[in-house]
Amino acid sequence: MREITYAEAIREAMSEEMRQNDDVFLMGEDVGVYGGAFGVSLGMVDEFGSERVRDMPISEAAIIGSGVGAAATGMRPIVEIQFSDFLTIGMDQLVNQGAKMRYMFGGNATVPLVVRAPEGSGTGAAAQHSQSLEAWFAHIPGLKVAVPSTPEDAKGMLKSAIRDDNPVVFFEQKLLYRKKGPVPEKEYTIPLGKARIHRDGGDLSLITYGRMLPLCLDIAKELSDEHGIEVEVVDPRTIRPLDRETLISSVKKTGRALIVHEAVTMGGFGGEIAAVLADSEAFPYLDAPIRRVGGLDVPIPYCPELEKQVVPTHDSVRSAVLELLDWEYGS
Amino acid sequence: MADKKKQHKNEELGREKLEDMLRKMQLIRSFEEKVAWFFSRGMVHGTTHLYIGEEATAVGATAALRDDDYITSTHRGHGHCIGKGIELNRMMAEFLGKSDGYCKGKGGSMHIADVRSGNLGANGVVGGGIPIAVGAGLTSKMKKQDRVVLCFFGDGANNQGSFHESLNLASVWKLPVVFLLENNTYAMSLNVAKSTAVSDLTERARAYSMDAHQMDGNNVMEVYHTVREAVEQARENGPVFLVSHTYRIMGHSKSDANRYRTREEIEAWKAKDPIPRFEQYLIEEHDFSREDVDAVGENARNAIEEAVAYAEQSPFPSIESIEEDVYA
Structure with a gap:
């Protein structure tokens, strides 16, 4: 089987889903020409244009919150938070708004949002760029929390997350971004919730x-x-x-x-x-x-x-x- | 202030529309009075935030929308819901925590929503709905839906980070959002003069290169015409910021002892009650009789009583439903 990196696998998942569904789009800080802080979305703006690969101001509450609003009204946004540590800045929108909207509204809302957030230490970026906060989000009913460990899982799980009708926090592993692994070339998904x-x-x-x-x-x-x-x-x-x-x-x-x-x-x-x-x-x-x-x-x-x-x-x-x-x- | 001419008889609003606006103002007033009545007798659970005195803002603003336009609302959201045309029976049922409520009894007063009709919900977090409005505006733009989002929030929210981030983003992306700041003078107990560094709240918008207007929030016709213009501008060219000056006659919530303001101040605002003011306008300018306007009030009170009857017979949600609707 061919081998690609974890970052490439994530890019493939996003690109494939964006080709299949016009409602899917990516937004976040520097996701366009820069390709995201870790190069995950490199080149995507060339294929999809700046309407569907949207660079955003450094405003995490607005980044996550506008994702929630777009998701609740018919889009399927993928939002990138540059470092998962910065989820803290947009916490209200994720935890109090996006996660609870469906229950609070008695099933009268659907929030198909993916929040991608790289986590982990090992990059020399110290205390505010290196945490692993996944447990915080696992504590919130209404969210799904994915922590993929291989390129194959990253691709298959992200495709499932994008197709999921619930908000999914997708914790990418910074130190795995450049690691290669076998990834099938043909279409596949990996269900969320399966070990x-x-x-x-x-x-x-x-x-x-x-x-x-x-x-x-x-x-x-x-x-x-x-x-x-x-x-x-x-x-x-x-x-x-x-x-x-x-x-x-x-x-x-x-x-x-x-x-x-x-x-x-x-x-x-x-x-x-x-x-x-x-x-x-x-x-x-x-x-x-x-x-x-x-x-x-x-x-x-x-x-x-x-x-x-x-x-x-x-x-x-x-x-x-x-x-x-x-x-x-x-x- | 809006152009003075627009406050006078305007041919584009027919009698039916004007009567509907009065009806909705009266429905809000009666709904809130009924809510207060329930609380005063300890018949409901939790807390609530009454909109009494601010009816002209919700009704004038929502009357300027198309049916398919969106709103986002606040913790003080009953007026916005009624303005947007919610079914009273289901709204009252939600207020009482019943299974026929809009949220099947799980949201209550602070979370009434009807996403299908464009009501993206009241919100328990001050400023919490503003980024969501921006997201709905983004959907409208990306899907070329031509829908506008009317985003209600209060003077308390104008100091939240989410407010500033959202205004900036909507302006950068030229999204079809009308940001409507309801300046009801107090954020819980804090006077806007003590909470906010600018005395002219429209300056907030100028910082984000957004057109801004203010209006007398107790004058429903002025609100209607100002919002109408803003909505059409937003549909064509991107966001507009509005400040509606009004006043919260009742306390912040049921716990409020009104220690931070004087009786005289409250009385002075009661004298500017938007409902008699609009009734007077209809009588003087649109050939309504006193009997006509009184009948509207009477019908509204009856509709609220019917909603109460509906809500009271609706069952509480079953215990089995407690885990439903966490996930799609």
């Missing part, structure tokens, strides 16, 4: 999403090659809706669960996953506590050596896996 098992295994369920997936897959392969330990790597892909069944059945099989995400552990989405597992029929199968490895409880620091240590590392994830495998009650 993917990237690697089968019977010893432990490593539940992860977004940028942490490649790291977890490396560790799983390493442990298999070196020790014959078979770790099952499960990516929920969307955290709202959450594919509880796949997570639960994986843990019933393995008896051990480690959840890994880049976001700060405290209040992070791993806590929700842990609670779902603990409160499920997987509970009696557990041979060890459910554990989380997430970001340290600090803002993202600038210094590269510190920045590397603030998020889960190869060592911290690998040792957590080994500790859980060695766990004995009463030990």
Whole structure:
């Protein structure tokens, strides 16, 4: 299969949907000639023109809010927030308006809006451009929250998000933008709310999403090659809706669960996953506590050596896996 | 101020339209009085924001719209809904949290909406509807629908970031939006003179290269003609900003003890009540009789009583419906 980057996969998804449906358009800061801060929409303005690839002033409330208004009146806007940290500036429009409009109006409104927002650290941009805030949005009924980890998923899930009649916050992974992976050339979509098992295994369920997936897959392969330990790597892909069944059945099989995400552990989405597992029929199968490895409880620091240590590392994830495998009650 | 000539008898408004405008003003007044009555007896849940005294603004402005034009509204939105032509029965049912309400009882007073008829909803967040109006204007422009969005908000909203961002964006993109600032003098308790750095609120629009006009918000004909012109300008050339000077006779919400203003000030504004003023105008300029205008008021009160009867017999939404309509 051909390989393209995560950014190219996202661009393909947008372009294909825009070719198929005149109601779909892209707007945001510098999405036109500049191609977006990360080059995701590079060249799209040449094909679709500045009416459908709209550069916007730096006004996040108006960017998201006009997306909500356009969506409620018959368009299918894709809105790009340059860094997901800036969602905070448009929060009212997303959380109080877009997410609630349908329920508040008794089903008398449809808001087919996609908000694309790159997240994560590792770019040296420090505390205000590096957060992973996906759990905030998973807390809001009315939103869907996608966190794709591969080019194939990014394309298929974005196409589903664009076709979805609900507001979807689509967290793109900055450090994955340039990473290549196989992406089918023919038309396909990937449903929102369906987890993917990237690697089968019977010893432990490593539940992860977004940028942490490649790291977890490396560790799983390493442990298999070196020790014959078979770790099952499960990516929920969307955290709202959450594919509880796949997570639960994986843990019933393995008896051990480690959840890994880049976001700060405290209040992070791993806590929700842990609670779902603990409160499920997987509970009696557990041979060890459910554990989380997430970001340290600090803002993202600038210094590269510190920045590397603030998020889960190869060592911290690998040792957590080994500790859980060695766990004995009463030990 | 609008051209003085336009406040006088204008042939383009026939008797039927004028009577409809009076009817809607009376419906708003009666609706709000009924709402106040329900609250005074502890018969409803939550809070509400009454539009009494401001009826000329909602009615004059919405009368200037085409049926397919949009509005966005505010927490004080009952008047805008009635102006836009909402069904009273379903509106009253929503106010009482009933299943036949526009929002199936889940929105209540602050979220009455009828998207299909172009009413994009009241809004619980001050300034929250303004970016949404811009988005609706964008749809109209991109789909070449020729529809205008009339965006209502108050003096309180003119200091929100969403207001400034939206005016700028609508102006840059030349979107068909009429921004209508209802200056009812108070943002909850804060007088506009203490909240806002400019004393002439139309200066807000000049900062965004937008034409701006102000009007006597208690004069329904002046509001109608000013908004009418603004709507047609917006349809052709992009956004227009209007300031309607009016006054909130009742408290901000049911919790308001009116500590921030004087009885004299309220009485002075009551003397400028837009309804008797419009009635007088119809009698003097359009051959309405006193009996004619009184009948309009009487019919409006009856219509509200019928709406109450409808709403009271409507069931509360079922507990089973609690999780419906979160997602499409």
